[in-house]
Every structure is written in C-alpha cells, then in structure tokens.
Amino acid sequence: MLTGPERRRRWSLEDRAQILAEAFAPGAVVSEVARRFEVSTGLLYTWRRQALVQQAEPAFVQAKLVGFASSDAVELAMTVDFPNGVKVRIGSAAPCDLAAAIMRALQ
Numbered sequence: 001m002l003t004g005p006e007r008r009r010r011w012s013l014e015d016r017a018q019i020l021a022e023a024f025a026p027g028a029v030v031s032e033v034a035r036r037f038e039v040s041t042g043l044l045y046t047w048r049r050q051a052l053v054q055q056a057e058p059a060f061v062q063a064k065l066v067g068f069a070s071s072d073a074v075e076l077a078m079t080v081d082f083p084n085g086v087k088v089r090i091g092s093a094a095p096c097d098l099a100a101a102i103m104r105a106l107q
Helices: 013-023 030-037 041-056 096-106
Strands: 077-081 087-090
Touching: 013 030, 013 041, 030 041, 087 096
Parallel strands: none
Antiparallel strands: 077 087
C-alpha cells in the first residue's frame, strides 16, 4: 500500500500556457524553465505538440451575415468581410471545398 502524497501533478490550462510561454520564448532555455517549475522537458514538449495540434485544427469563428448580392454572372454571392479588410464573395454555385480552402487561406 502506498502512503504519502500523490506523485502525479495536475496542471491547469492557464499554468500550462504560462509555462509553455516561458519555456519557448526567444532566448529561453527549456531545461531551466522545466527545472524551475519541476516539470520534465519531455512533458513540456508534449504540451507544446498538443497545443500546436489544437491550433492547426479547424475552429469556428464568429461570422456575421451581412447580406447577399446578386449579379448576372453569379447568383446570390455571399460576401465575407475579414478583420484585416479583405472582402470575399462566394457564389452559390461554388463548391464547398473551394469555399473552405479560400476561408482557410485568408484567415
């Protein structure tokens, strides 16, 4: 029977984010940050890999439907305004894969 404190530590997402930010900041030494927070360097790299995968996965973004425009060439084009000022019109006949690729490229 084991008695004593639990060896596995639990880190909140905020703590992980802080540790990762310090460990992978320009000029930082990962092993020094790991020692200071009593975390293995392998765990830091695992957290980093998990965070990068989460960032790479598709995510929902807030969108506001401004309106539809109609022209002779394209029926019911949807206009999407990106925060950087780029405007995109997507016609109703556009394939979903093409529309998704355009959105990913412009995010």
